[in-house]
Amino acid sequence: MTAISTSGLTKRFxxxxxxxDHIDLAVPHGSVYGFxxxxxxxxxxxxxxxxxxxYPTSGRATLLDVPMPDGATKVLHRVGSLxxxxxxxxxxxxxxxxxxxxxxxxxxxxxxxxxxxxEALDRVGLLAAAxxxxxxxxxxxxxxxxxxxxxxxxxxxxxLDEPTNGLDPQGTREVRALIRQIAADGxxxxxxxxxxxxxxxxxxxxxxxxxxKLVFQGSLPELRRxxxxxxxxxxxDPEAAAxxxxxxxxxxxxxxxxxxxxxxxxxxxxQVCAELVQAGIGVRGFAVASPSLEDLFVGLTxxxxxxxx
Amino acid sequence: xxxxxxxxxELRLVLLRRRNLLLxxxxxxxxxIIGIALRLAAPHPEGGNGNGVAFFNQLAGNGVFLTFIxxxxxxxxxxxxxxAVVAGDSVAGEAGYGTLRYLLAVPAGRTRLLAVKYGVxxxxxxxxxxxxxxVALAAGAVLFPVGPVTLLSGSTIxxxxxxxxLLFVTLYVAAAMAALGAIGLAISTLTEHAIGAIAALMILxxxxxxxxxxPQLAAAGPYLPTHWWLSFxxxxxxxxxxxxxxxxxxxxxxxxxxxxxxxxxRFTSADVTS
Numbered sequence: 001m002t003a004i005s006t007s008g009l010t011k012r013f014x015x016x017x018x019x020x021d022h023i024d025l026a027v028p029h030g031s032v033y034g035f036x037x038x039x040x041x042x043x044x045x046x047x048x049x050x051x052x053x054x055y056p057t058s059g060r061a062t063l064l065d066v067p068m069p070d071g072a073t074k075v076l077h078r079v080g081s082l083x084x085x086x087x088x089x090x091x092x093x094x095x096x097x098x099x100x101x102x103x104x105x106x107x108x109x110x111x112x113x114x115x116x117x118x119e120a121l122d123r124v125g126l127l128a129a130a131x132x133x134x135x136x137x138x139x140x141x142x143x144x145x146x147x148x149x150x151x152x153x154x155x156x157x158x159x160l161d162e163p164t165n166g167l168d169p170q171g172t173r174e175v176r177a178l179i180r181q182i183a184a185d186g187x188x189x190x191x192x193x194x195x196x197x198x199x200x201x202x203x204x205x206x207x208x209x210x211x212x213k214l215v216f217q218g219s220l221p222e223l224r225r226x227x228x229x230x231x232x233x234x235x236x237d238p239e240a241a242a243x244x245x246x247x248x249x250x251x252x253x254x255x256x257x258x259x260x261x262x263x264x265x266x267x268x269x270x271q272v273c274a275e276l277v278q279a280g281i282g283v284r285g286f287a288v289a290s291p292s293l294e295d296l297f298v299g300l301t302x303x304x305x306x307x308x309x
Numbered sequence: 310x311x312x313x314x315x316x317x318x319e320l321r322l323v324l325l326r327r328r329n330l331l332l333x334x335x336x337x338x339x340x341x342i343i344g345i346a347l348r349l350a351a352p353h354p355e356g357g358n359g360n361g362v363a364f365f366n367q368l369a370g371n372g373v374f375l376t377f378i379x380x381x382x383x384x385x386x387x388x389x390x391x392x393a394v395v396a397g398d399s400v401a402g403e404a405g406y407g408t409l410r411y412l413l414a415v416p417a418g419r420t421r422l423l424a425v426k427y428g429v430x431x432x433x434x435x436x437x438x439x440x441x442x443x444v445a446l447a448a449g450a451v452l453f454p455v456g457p458v459t460l461l462s463g464s465t466i467x468x469x470x471x472x473x474x475l476l477f478v479t480l481y482v483a484a485a486m487a488a489l490g491a492i493g494l495a496i497s498t499l500t501e502h503a504i505g506a507i508a509a510l511m512i513l514x515x516x517x518x519x520x521x522x523x524p525q526l527a528a529a530g531p532y533l534p535t536h537w538w539l540s541f542x543x544x545x546x547x548x549x550x551x552x553x554x555x556x557x558x559x560x561x562x563x564x565x566x567x568x569x570x571x572x573x574x575r576f577t578s579a580d581v582t583s
Contacts, residue, residue, distance in 0.1 A: 048410075048580070048581070048582075051410075051413075051414050052413065052414075052416070053410050053413055053414065053580065053581040054580040054581065054582070055578075055580060072413075072416050072418075073416050073418045073421075076414055076415065076416035077415070077416065079414075081411075081414045083410055083411070083414065084407075084410070085407070087406055087407030087408045087410065087411055088406070088408065089322075089406060089408060090406075091326070091327075092322075099318070100318055100322065101411060101412070101415055103314050103315050103317075103318035103319075104315050104318070104412050104415045104417040104422070105415045105416075105417070106312065106315070106417075106418070106421070110314050149411065
């Protein structure tokens with residue numbers, strides 16, 4: 001049982017560009033799944049296909065075990081979503097905008113609409129601005145109203161596409177707290193982001209996209225495990241130190257100015273240190289470091305501004 | 310039911326939107342202006358000059374005819390513009406605001422959304438047409454004498470029968486506008502720019518009207534979307550010219566069905582990228 005699962009999901013745009021390339025997503029029930037990737041890596045296109053807004057070129061997708069896009073009208077009312085930023089009528093108030101989306105939902109109960117709208121607005125802290133026109137909302141308020149639309153009724157799954165885009169640090173914190181709250185209620189949260197820090201703080205699972213391909217998927221500890229710890233020695237004689245490290249069977253030994261390092265692997269750091277000293281290397285400093293998630297992320301997605309594809 | 314709630318919500322949105330209200334107000338002003346202008350220029354019952362205005366000679370004798378004058382005058386441009394604004398905006402406007410993706414994610418259902426949108430267009434067209442008739446009837450009653458209606462064929466019917474015929478004329482015009490609305494809906498599914506859809510529809514209307522007036526292209530006439538709009542005068546004869554009337558209604562039905570199907574095929578198969 002997965003909240004979202006896809007197999008071989010592919011989207012080729014009319015121009016021939018492969019936006020999403022055979023991805024197999026498996027989002028466990030109750031998880032907070034971070035869907036990571038640089039801008040333009042296919043995250044939003046994937047989300048559009050999950051929600052039945054865009055049709056896949058090939059492959060399958062299911063939402064709460066209902067096939068999409070055919071099951072759209074059967075399952076989407078159990079799913080809240082924020083896709084590519086908020087969108088509302090500027091001339092309506094926040095509450096009226098929510099009422100409009102609620103009226104479009106054939107399974108929503110008209111009698112409870114008012115109460116549900118107030119509750120959703122309250123949850124995102126917009127109750128006081130309920131009667132204000134959307135046009136006068138700040139960016140953060142717009143974003144929160146979009147999240148409120150996703151909370152108009154109890155959902156089993158919430159899909160949030162870049163929910164903190166354009167928010168100031170305080171707004172970002174608020175949204176993060178909200179996501180934690182939603183997840184605490186047992187709702188599965190699927191949140192896309194190009195910001196690793198965001199995902200690291202709230203997610204239990206991650207999927208990493210790069211140029212339309214899913215290059216990693218698993219729990220956060222699993223992602224950490226993919227990064228090899230390195231041992232770094234500070235010494236006046238880095239080349240000799242690197243030789244000793246290689247001699248101990250450590251891979252990828254490198255030496256730089258006053259420093260040598262290698263992948264620790266299964267070796268014990270204590271032993272490595274002792275061997276270095278025994279080999280007559282003057283050890284000034286000795287450290288074992290695991291790569292940061294950011295290093296892993298950049299390793300998976302590529303560095304810098306080169307938009308691949 | 311729930312479809313009723315969605316329809317009511319969308320209708321309220323369209324009817325209460327300031328721009329659309331203003332358009333309806335403008336539609337209401339026209340019959341007044343026409344009525345006052347014609348009253349000032351009215352010929353005396355014993356010797357009129359027609360000035361080329363249809364039903365003009367009848368107007369002097371009966372204010373009811375102001376409704377037919379107003380409808381035929383406004384059908385040239387004003388009513389089509391009013392309908393085009395709402396129809397062209399229907400889907401393209403949502404796409405432009407980005408609200409379309411959220412409506413579909415609700416899920417509103419693509420077919421259901423389109424049906425509700427078209428229902429609202431038809432209702433709005435009906436409102437606009439009936440406003441013209443109602444205002445023109447009121448103005449005609451104030452500005453001109455009212456009594457038994459002398460039809461175009463020369464026979465006279467009671468005022469009540471005359472008003473019944475006016476109701477049918479208004480419904481006929483509303484049907485014409487509903488068919489135009491279907492074309493507008495179809496164009497609206499093709500773009501994210503409401504103004505583009507509205508302009509395209511108006512260009513279509515004007516082109517059709519121009520082509521319809523070129524004698525060399527008379528063979529194409531009956532197939533043009535605007536050709537049968539003014540044929541409501543078939544109702545103002547005894548006996549009623551039913552064959553013209555039915556051909557007109559058939560034309561509207563075919564256009565509505567054709568473009569409605571196109572809109573559906575397009576809207577249910579296209580990716581929403583806005």
